[in-house]
Amino acid sequence: MELAKFLxxxxxxSLLAVVLIxxxxxxxxxxxxxxxxxxxxxxxxxxxxxxxxxxxATGQLFGGMYQHTLLTGLMKSVLNIGxxxxxxxxxxxxxQPANKGRVSEFFLLILSTLMGMxxxxxAGDFLMLYLxxxxxxxxxxxxxxxxxKEMKSMEAGAKFILLAALSxxxxxxxxxxxxxxxxxxxxxEVVGTMEMNPMQIMAMxxxxxxxxxxxxxxxFHFWTADVYEGAPTNVAAYLSVISKGASTFVxxxxxxxxxxxxxxxxxxxxxxMAVLTITLGNLFALRQQNMQRFLAFSSIAQAGFLLLGIISxxxxxxxxxxYFVLVYVFSNLGAFGVAAIVYxxxxxxxxxxxxxxxxxxxxxxxVMLLSLFSLAGxxxxxxxxxxxxxxxxxxxxxxxxxxxxxxxxxxxxLYYYLRVxxxxxxxxxxxxxxxxxxDVLTRVAIAVSVAGIVAAGVFSQVFDWIHLYGWGM
Amino acid sequence: MVLVPxxxxxxxxxxxxxxxxxxxxxxxxxxxxxxxxxLLVAFFAERGAGNTSExxxxxxxxxYKSLNIHYAVGIDGVSLSLxxxxxxxxxxxxxxxxxxEDRTQxxxxxxxxxxxxxxxxxxxxxxxxxxxxxxxxxxxxxxxxGIWGSGxxxxxxMKLTLMLMGASALLLVGILGIYFNSAPxxxxxxxxxxxxxxxxxxxAAQYFFFPLTFVGFGVLAALYPFHTWSPDGHASAPTAVSMxxxxxxxxxxxxxxxxxxxxLMPEAAQGMxxxxxxxxxxxxxxxxxxxxxxxDLKYINAYSSVSHLGFILFASLxxxxxxxxxxxxxxxxxxxxxxxxxALIGMIYARTHTRNINEMGGIMKVMPVLGVAYMIAxxxxxxxxxxxxxxxxxxxxxxxxxxxxxxxxxxxxLVVSSIVVTAVYILRAAGIMLYGQIKNKEFELxxxxxxxxxxxxxxxxxxxxxxxxxxxxxxEMIFAxxxxxxxxxxx
Numbered sequence: 019m020e021l022a023k024f025l026x027x028x029x030x031x032s033l034l035a036v037v038l039i040x041x042x043x044x045x046x047x048x049x050x051x052x053x054x055x056x057x058x059x060x061x062x063x064x065x066x067x068x069x070x071x072x073x074x075a076t077g078q079l080f081g082g083m084y085q086h087t088l089l090t091g092l093m094k095s096v097l098n099i100g101x102x103x104x105x106x107x108x109x110x111x112x113x114q115p116a117n118k119g120r121v122s123e124f125f126l127l128i129l130s131t132l133m134g135m136x137x138x139x140x141a142g143d144f145l146m147l148y149l150x151x152x153x154x155x156x157x158x159x160x161x162x163x164x165x166x167k168e169m170k171s172m173e174a175g176a177k178f179i180l181l182a183a184l185s186x187x188x189x190x191x192x193x194x195x196x197x198x199x200x201x202x203x204x205x206x207e208v209v210g211t212m213e214m215n216p217m218q219i220m221a222m223x224x225x226x227x228x229x230x231x232x233x234x235x236x237x238f239h240f241w242t243a244d245v246y247e248g249a250p251t252n253v254a255a256y257l258s259v260i261s262k263g264a265s266t267f268v269x270x271x272x273x274x275x276x277x278x279x280x281x282x283x284x285x286x287x288x289x290x291m292a293v294l295t296i297t298l299g300n301l302f303a304l305r306q307q308n309m310q311r312f313l314a315f316s317s318i319a320q321a322g323f324l325l326l327g328i329i330s331x332x333x334x335x336x337x338x339x340x341y342f343v344l345v346y347v348f349s350n351l352g353a354f355g356v357a358a359i360v361y362x363x364x365x366x367x368x369x370x371x372x373x374x375x376x377x378x379x380x381x382x383x384x385v386m387l388l389s390l391f392s393l394a395g396x397x398x399x400x401x402x403x404x405x406x407x408x409x410x411x412x413x414x415x416x417x418x419x420x421x422x423x424x425x426x427x428x429x430x431x432l433y434y435y436l437r438v439x440x441x442x443x444x445x446x447x448x449x450x451x452x453x454x455x456x457d458v459l460t461r462v463a464i465a466v467s468v469a470g471i472v473a474a475g476v477f478s479q480v481f482d483w484i485h486l487y488g489w490g491m
Numbered sequence: 492m493v494l495v496p497x498x499x500x501x502x503x504x505x506x507x508x509x510x511x512x513x514x515x516x517x518x519x520x521x522x523x524x525x526x527x528x529x530l531l532v533a534f535f536a537e538r539g540a541g542n543t544s545e546x547x548x549x550x551x552x553x554x555y556k557s558l559n560i561h562y563a564v565g566i567d568g569v570s571l572s573l574x575x576x577x578x579x580x581x582x583x584x585x586x587x588x589x590x591x592e593d594r595t596q597x598x599x600x601x602x603x604x605x606x607x608x609x610x611x612x613x614x615x616x617x618x619x620x621x622x623x624x625x626x627x628x629x630x631x632x633x634x635x636x637g638i639w640g641s642g643x644x645x646x647x648x649m650k651l652t653l654m655l656m657g658a659s660a661l662l663l664v665g666i667l668g669i670y671f672n673s674a675p676x677x678x679x680x681x682x683x684x685x686x687x688x689x690x691x692x693x694x695a696a697q698y699f700f701f702p703l704t705f706v707g708f709g710v711l712a713a714l715y716p717f718h719t720w721s722p723d724g725h726a727s728a729p730t731a732v733s734m735x736x737x738x739x740x741x742x743x744x745x746x747x748x749x750x751x752x753x754x755l756m757p758e759a760a761q762g763m764x765x766x767x768x769x770x771x772x773x774x775x776x777x778x779x780x781x782x783x784x785x786x787d788l789k790y791i792n793a794y795s796s797v798s799h800l801g802f803i804l805f806a807s808l809x810x811x812x813x814x815x816x817x818x819x820x821x822x823x824x825x826x827x828x829x830x831x832x833x834a835l836i837g838m839i840y841a842r843t844h845t846r847n848i849n850e851m852g853g854i855m856k857v858m859p860v861l862g863v864a865y866m867i868a869x870x871x872x873x874x875x876x877x878x879x880x881x882x883x884x885x886x887x888x889x890x891x892x893x894x895x896x897x898x899x900x901x902x903x904x905l906v907v908s909s910i911v912v913t914a915v916y917i918l919r920a921a922g923i924m925l926y927g928q929i930k931n932k933e934f935e936l937x938x939x940x941x942x943x944x945x946x947x948x949x950x951x952x953x954x955x956x957x958x959x960x961x962x963x964x965x966x967e968m969i970f971a972x973x974x975x976x977x978x979x980x981x982x
Contacts, residue, residue, distance in 0.1 A: 406663070
């Protein structure tokens with residue numbers, strides 16, 4: 019094999035380079051230089067993100083275990099943008115004295131999970147997929163438990179690793195059934211043998227359950243709220259956006275390729291899961307007081323909306339899913355970003371604490387307003403377009419009842435998003451959260467999210483571009 | 492058209508002092524109104540020059556290629572007349588909210604955002620952008636009522652927003668349904684409603700999507716029994732918002748119900764008309780009777796709006812071009828009169844600090860200008876000849892009665908009878924409030940209208956009487972605007 023062929027894995031290689039550089043820096047740098055490490059890591063990752071947009075030859079490696087298509091490149095770029103915003107947002111938090119000496123750890127862990135997600139996306143067989151999934155999961159557990167001194171954080175970490183192991187096991191069982199019935203783990207070879215017989219349907223169900231856990235679809239969502247609540251805010255944001263986005267992409271790819279012949283089976287499953295996920299996610303979100311729990315349930319509901327695009331089974335539906343994930347990255351990171359800034363500055367996390375927030379922090383509350391409106395799907399911000407296109411994708415295939423159920427749920431969701439808006443804008447408080455000053459990188463990150471929320475909708479080029487690249491299948 | 496409000500908002504965002512903000516908002520909306528008047532002149536010039544295309548001044552830019560979504564705008568007689576209404580109401584609305592001191596900057600930005608949505612809605616030719624502007628117009632209401640409102644404002648704001656967004660959810664399904672059935676013979680799908688009106692949507696689809704679309708728009712036009720957001724919302728909203736909302740925003744519902752729901756899906760509309768006619772009839776009677784029972788001035792007018800909007804929905808189900816013309820006339824007339832009413836109520840409330848008619852009395856002696864204006868609004872509202880409502884209601888009922896159907900005629904008579912009830916509640920409120928003894932000694936010291944109040948009141952009174960005296964050009968413009976789509980619908 020030629021060395022040049024390895025360049026097909028360019029995104030993995032450059033990410034690996036970033037990780038290694040940071041590892042070396044970790045060894046040689048003084049513990050007090052937190053800021054320098056943060057800036058270096060952000061700079062390196064920015065380079066990596068830009069590099070991801072440079073076109074590269076498509077193809078496969080290792081006898082088909084690894085494949086790179088325009089589509090996977092696109093999905094990776096979407097994730098990159100999210101991670102970039104996220105690590106910039108985390109800068110203020112990482113520079114706090116409490117995190118002294120543990121900064122590069124954060125980056126190493128987070129970038130390793132990203133690497134795992136890359137392999138999940140580019141996998142050409144189930145084994146590679148499984149390896150990627152594990153690589154994406156285990157460092158996450160460490161990240162969830164990052165706040166070593168907090169019981170809640172440790173508990174969340176333990177909960178996460180246990181349930182992740184369980185779901186991995188179920189998924190692996192599904193894979194073994196697939197291998198047993200088709201004699202191969204390669205996607206290309208499995209495709210031809212998948213039929214609607216009970217064994218293979220069972221294999222698919224097990225497999226999907228594993229992925230459902232990662233995306234936190236109902237009924238695999240039980241870990242979500244507890245883990246999000248216990249995890250540091252920025253890690254919760256990572257879980258809800260990047261981790262969820264990557265798994266959705268994998269689900270999308272697999273259902274559209276390997277399990278395409280079993281459409282009738284997963285259509286029913288997805289239909290039921292979509293209805294349950296959206297409805298339960300919304301209903302639970304209604305009564306939450308804690309911002310992180312609140313956003314956890316809202317993100318469960320959002321995942322349900324994504325299923326609307328997947329169930330359509332069309333190229334257009336696929337485009338909308340990727341587009342929605344991109345929009346969701348911006349909106350949810352905007353909301354989580356503000357929550358993180360507030361929590362790190364004041365230690366306040368309840369929705370009630372946000373009362374009168376507009377009086378003291380008009381800009382941050384406007385960012386929150388835009389993000390929540392985008393999540394709720396209100397024009398002119400991008401979330402409106404994302405939701406509209408998802409609904410159009412489902413309606414195109416005649417799922418009008420599903421669309422109606424989803425739309426009724428958007429009303430419920432509007433209620434709880436407006437609760438936060440009400441607290442910030444309508445209510446006045448005797449002791450509002452004081453004026454918060456955040457550092458430059460965090461502000462840039464927030465600005466990028468807002469720019470994304472506004473621009474992704476108005477400029478149709480974004481959507482057309484995704485549509486074009488979506489031909490990878 | 493959308494540009495001027497957006498620029499105004501940006502400029503307002505740069506200034507903090509209430510005085511400057513007010514002036515900028517007034518200037519911006521004045522520019523907008525002048526622009527609309529120019530547009531009106533240009534429109535007649537084009538028509539005079541023999542340009543017979545259905546929509547004039549069309550701009551059509553492809554927005555989302557894969558879905559064939561366009562940013563397509565254009566005007567005809569119908570939309571132009573409603574744009575004119577919006578321009579007048581928002582301009583006077585700025586003057587009616589001259590005394591807002593709390594977060595002035597934010598107030599005007601949100602108010603103008605609302606107006607932007609309304610302007611955008613009326614000029615849209617594309618269902619997608621239309622829907623987008625619709626939601627854009629609804630959501631600022633939450634903040635406007637919630638922050639600057641009075642009474643149980645948070646409850647009202649939430650109720651209003653959720654009900655209207657619920658309606659928009661139904662509407663969205665309807666629009667998607669129309670879109671995916673817009674090319675029954677194959678070919679590219681389209682969101683452009685002019686194009687869609689040229690084809691026939693399959694009957695089965697019509698029967699599924701017509702009720703969704705009609706109710707979706709109908710909720711905004713206070714279709715019984717989905718009108719409950721309206722009294723609470725109007726009563727809690729600040730003056731200018733009540734004006735814009737009752738005056739213009741509810742017309743979005745009427746316009747959409749007529750132009751999108753009925754005209755694009757005439758077959759189902761005709762099939763299901765009986766049901767919605769009953770609802771509209773109940774609405775107009777219920778609203779009128781409800782108004783009698785109220786003591787709060789704003790509630791009286793909110794119920795009166797429910798009643799008058801019932802006329803519009805009723806007329807839009809008549810399948811008769813004269814009735815349709817009346818519906819549009821009624822939208823404009825009611826928009827102006829309600830705006831005037833709410834402006835006056837806001838001004839009176841700002842002085843007396845009560846809206847309960849039983850606590851007032853002898854207002855006419857203290858504030859002659861406002862009192863006279865209130866009487867004018869009242870007379871106009873109950874359909875006295877010489878004012879706009881007379882023209883509009885007359886046209887509706889003449890059109891409606893041309894139907895040979897017994898059921899429709901009975902319904903028409905019932906709806907007409909609600910006008911009598913209107914006279915009762917208007918005169919009752921005016922009588923108690925304006926005449927008689929001054930009940931509260933403190934009221935004697937209250938000042939009459941200030942200059943900015945007068946600007947708002949005089950403009951509105953002028954337009955209402957103007958429309959009542961010279962309705963010809965407006966009616967002709969609307970009638971001509973309705974012709975192309977009506978002919979296609981009748982076939």
